[in-house]
Amino acid sequence: MIFKASPAALRRPVKKFVSSRLALCVLLAVLSASFTSSAFAQEDWIKTGTGLGVEKIRLAAADFKASNADPKNADLVKTFNDTLWNDLDNAGIFDMVSKSFYPLQAPGQPSDIKFGDWSGNPVNASMLAFGSLGAVGNSATVTGWLYDVKNTNSPQVLGKQYQDAATSDAVRVIAHKFADEIIFRLGGGIPGIAETKIYFVSSRTGHKEIWSMDYDGANQHQVTHLGSVALSPRISPDGSRIAFSALTKNGWDIMMYSLDLNRTVAFPHFGATNLSPAWSPDGLKLAFSSSRTGDPEIYAVDASGGNLRRLTEAKGPDVSPV
Structure with missing residues (x-):
């Protein structure tokens, strides 16, 4: 006796087989993606910082x-x-x-x-x-x-x-x-910074004066004692002098403080308003802004204050020659 299956009966196992195979493919794809992502997560990273690759x-x-x-x-x-x-x-x-x-x-x-x-x-x-x-x-x-x-x-x-x-x-x-x-x-012959001094302006005494401190903020002490206003301290390249602007009886002047003598030293008065001193890299010249001819212009002098010469000729104020 031969039994003949109906068309519907023949289709059901095929549909079930196809559905199972599709589910298996989806599962494998998901697992593959998970493993791939995990591998990338382990390998794809960036490390930033200083001295990387150098053993301390x-x-x-x-x-x-x-x-x-x-x-x-x-x-x-x-x-x-x-x-x-x-x-x-x-x-x-x-x-x-x-x-x-x-x-x-x-x-x-x-x-x-x-x-x-x-x-x-x-x-x-x-x-x-x-x-x-x-x-x-x-x-x-x-x-x-x-x-x-x-x-x-x-x-x-x-x-x-x-x-x-x-x-x-x-x-x-x-x-x-x-x-x-x-x-x-x-450190390979690179100088340290532990002996570095920082010069800054503080009004903690009631007047704006020049102060100094170690690089780490310790050992703070007052440098100038003008009882007025002192601004823009600039240390000379050899570390022996500080040029700064100060409000004196003559107006705003460039002043000089000797760290070797622990006092201010003579420096010429140029008249009008003189601000923002800046040393040349060799310490032989000093640039600053002065309004002695009207508009503020940039001037340069020797470290002693001699040989004054004008550097800028533009209309309008020229300041901060740093």
């Missing part, structure tokens, strides 16, 4: 030890250690080792160093800065070393001794100097 030197900066029992040492040593650490950390070229990993006994001189304690785990440093500070009367002496603790045969990279007044400000300066020495030696 792992540097330990041990707290400097007091070299004697002078009672001033405690505060001076803390100021020095905090300043040195911040300078080295701010340089951005070192992987600073946390002090929590350091050995309990900090070295104050080379004979105190146990190389394995610093070159091995957990410190695992490549370089170690260490030393001592001692006050005697009104003077403080700082002796510092930089050692390559991976090189036990010839470890010394740097050895310096500094002497200055036994004050927090003076000790900060010494710390800045030592930090810049380390940065110069380990």
